Amino acid sequence: MNFFLCLFCLLSTSAFAQIGHRFPSERKVVKDPVTGVMLTFLTSQPHGDSKIYPTHPQWTSDGQWVIFRSGIAKGEAMAVNEQTGDIVQVSEGGYTGMLNVSTRAMKLYFMRSTDKSPREGKTGRPRQASPVELIEVDLAAVFADSKAGKMKPAESYQRICGIVPAEVGQAADLALDAADEWIYFRETSQEAAKYLAKNARIEKSFGPRNMGAGPGGIAKMHVKTGEIRHVVSVPFQIGHIQANLWNPGEIIFCWETGGKSPQRTWVVMADGSGLRPLYPEADYEWVTHEAVISKDEVAIAIMGHRSIGGTNNSANKGTAVEGANPGQDPGWGNAGTREKPSGLAIVNLRTREMRIAGQTPSGSGLWHVHGSSDGRWAVGDDFSRSIYLIDRLSGKMSLLSTGHKDTAADHPHPTFSPDGKKIEIQSAMLSADNRTLNICIIPVSN
Structure with a gap:
């Protein structure tokens, strides 16, 4: 009996690793x-x-499915139908780095390591750098065949x-251009150095x-074609590569430090031209979590989460959990306080004008930001x-x-849907352990 039970578990686990596998609906409507x-x-x-990061699309091009990550099929990409709640596995063989959903076609793109050897330690990372494949998934075919069984x-x-x-690129940051012809990725330091003065x-x-x-x-x-071309090199660590999904050939990225940067946000064109700061920041400003929200606009957070002069004022209140407020280390310097303007800011890519849309009266201030197109x-x-x-019309x-x-x-x-009528978040509201996240949709009414 134990033998057959073990065999059943083994076969069940194997089945869950197959692309197109369907899982029962978990859809629930809860009143805040x-x-x-x-x-x-x-x-x-x-x-x-966990949801895809706010720098990237969440919904498939037909608007019916939300792509996400989940332990339900460990290491694989998942999709959930917003209306029916059906959950479908949409990759097989794993992925690494960012999931990229096309806004033009029913396609999904991601990187996958070619190293199939056993992973080491708790990180699960390859023992050494290896080449990575760019994978394209035909989502329309997956959904149709999965439904038909x-x-x-x-x-x-x-x-x-x-x-x-392996010597050219890394798979962590990945962004699909608006025209669906090119995918941008982060180079290794060694490769980037070849193109610097x-x-x-x-x-x-x-x-x-x-x-x-x-x-x-x-x-x-x-x-x-699989052709690879260099775009740009800079003298600092790059992170959060994203494409302007309304303007082909426009890339936004950041100087990644894990916190405050000397100059966080940057813009460059796909041919390497036009490199410049997106929002030129002052030493006292803590700029973070930039997200392209329309053809001409990028939302950024100018943080107001730290005490002024080291005093315990209201700007640092708003959480009961020690360590829940990141960026309090003195090593970050005198940045991120409310001595200067802070809040959710919108930067215009064409005029370079910045306007602050709003800020919480106390607490950390707004941290991850987005907007309707x-x-x-x-x-x-x-x-x-x-x-x-x-x-943004009334300022309320x-x-x-x-x-x-x-x-x-x-x-x-939080990330707006393409039609601006709803917001996707990841939430622990329903979790018994107060930590585990689920995918949640919040309606926005006029």
Whole structure:
């Protein structure tokens, strides 16, 4: 009996690793106990779910499915139908780094390591750097065959676009261009150094997390031919590469230090031209979590989360959990206080004008920020995991949803849907352990 039980478990686990595998709906509608807003939880079980980062699309091009990560099929990409709650596995063989959902076609792109050897330690990372494949998934075919119960082998749905040599690129940061022809990725320091001027001043690590040292670079791969081209090199560490999804060939990225940067936000074109700071920041400003929200606009957070002069004032209150407010280390210097303007800011890529849309009166201030592409709404979370909505026409800010637990494994990372009518977050509201996240949709009403 034990033999057959073990065999059943083994076969079940194997089945869960297959692309197109369907899981029962977990969809639940819950009323926010404070604001009264009706929250739709697309997942509600403690698998350990997480949404795609706000710098990237969340919904498939038909608007019906949300792509996410989950422990329900460890290491694989998942999709959930917003209306039916059906959950479908949309990769097989794993992925690494960012998931990229096309806004033009029913396609999904991600990188995958070619190293199939056993992983080492708790990190699960390869023993040494290895080439990575760029994979394209035909989502329309996966969903159709999965619904019909007639799945083909994984290679029928997954296409290898090309291979990035280990010495050239890394798979963590990945962004699909608006035209769906090129995918941008982060170069290795060694590759980036080849394109810097010999007299370039390479930046050292900045801040207490010992990150930010250069050089860094961005390259691109053509999704049809696999051709690789260099885009740009800079003397610092690059992070959060994202494409302007309304303007082909425009890239936004950051100087990644794990906190405050000397100059966080940057813009460059896909041919390497036009490199400049997106928002030129002062030493006292703590700029973070930039997200392109429309053809001409990028939302950024100018933080106001630290005490003025080291005093314990209201700017640092708003959480009951020690350590929930990151960036308090003295090593970051005198930045991120409310002595100067702070809040959710919108930067215009064309005019370079910046306007602050709103700021919480106390607490950490807005942390992860986003906005609707029609220019009507902006949204942000704070360290307490509360969600604030800002009407950009009237300037009114309101608490949209709360109770997502400041003990949660991560912040909500609010992201608007393409039509501007709803916001996706990740929430621990339903979690018995107060940490495990689920995928949640919040409606936005006019």
